[in-house]
Amino acid sequence: MVETIQLMRQVAVKAIVTENFKGQVAAEINRNLQQIDAELQQLEFKGKRAIADMEKRAGSPAPPELRAQIETIRGQVEAEKLRLMQLKEEMQAQNQALTELPVGSVVTQFTVENPVEVRVGENIFQRLEGGEILVKDGVIQEIRI
Secondary structure, eight states, X not given: OOOEEEEEEEEEEEEEOOHHHHHHHHHHXXXXXXXXXXXXHHHHHHHHHHHHHHHHHHOSSOOHHHHHHHHHHHHHHHHHXXXXXXXXXXXXXXXXXXXXXXXXXXEEEEEEEEEEEEETTSOHHHHHOOEEEEEETTEEEEEEO
């Protein structure tokens, strides 16, 4: 009979908010916003071009099946535009929340997995209870396991 087994548990990596942290996160958010704007422009351009090409090939008046394809493309472009606009709004909200974060507060950045050995007779919930790593400007300040 096996007496021990190795399992994975979640460990939160938390950051102490500093001006440097806020600057780095703001720069990342701004890069993401620029990427979204570029994707929106590209989507608009490609959608218009695809529709124009289809209309040009079909001549006038366009057959009903082609009009249906054009409407499908328009719908797909609009749905993707909506998704990107929602993502942009989320990024802008994150940027606003970032500016309101007080220096010295602690935020969870991400989680990592950590192996832990459990033995027969131990309380599994206590053993798997997540730990945390506290960082300040990327430097580990404390490990709580």
